[in-house]
Amino acid sequence: MSSNVSKAVRPANTGAFFLQAVVSFAVSAGAIGLGIAYLPVAAWVRAFLAVGTLYLVTSTFTLAKCVRDRQEASEVTTRIDQARLEKLLAEHDPFKPV
Template structure:
């Protein structure tokens, strides 16, 4: 029996849906900020805040994934106790 972990892959449809959903959400947010009846500095602040939120969400997802990958590599079900 092999003790190498099986790498789970997302389907192409799930990947496409994720990219489309992200694109629609970012476009809708950009249009909403652009059409907002507020001063330019308020719209700029909101745009920067959205970009910061998106980058921090990507960073958090990467950190969580890296930690899970490290734990999966450290786990050995056949290791003697």
């Protein structure tokens, strides 16, 4: 069996999609920063909101990394299972007496 046939197609993000994600993150972070800075409350409330936002951003990155790692682990397992199946099929001789 040809290795090109069993090679999985890996989806790739385009440069435009990556740029859109970066711009979206920058705009939303800027909007939150401006909103907190101009909020008509005491400084300690703004500081509390800023720390909460920082915690939200870091936990979001951590969650995204965990989801990505889990997905990559399942892909590796799938590739190993696929390789084992291909090996069994390649070694199988239907005309061999049992």
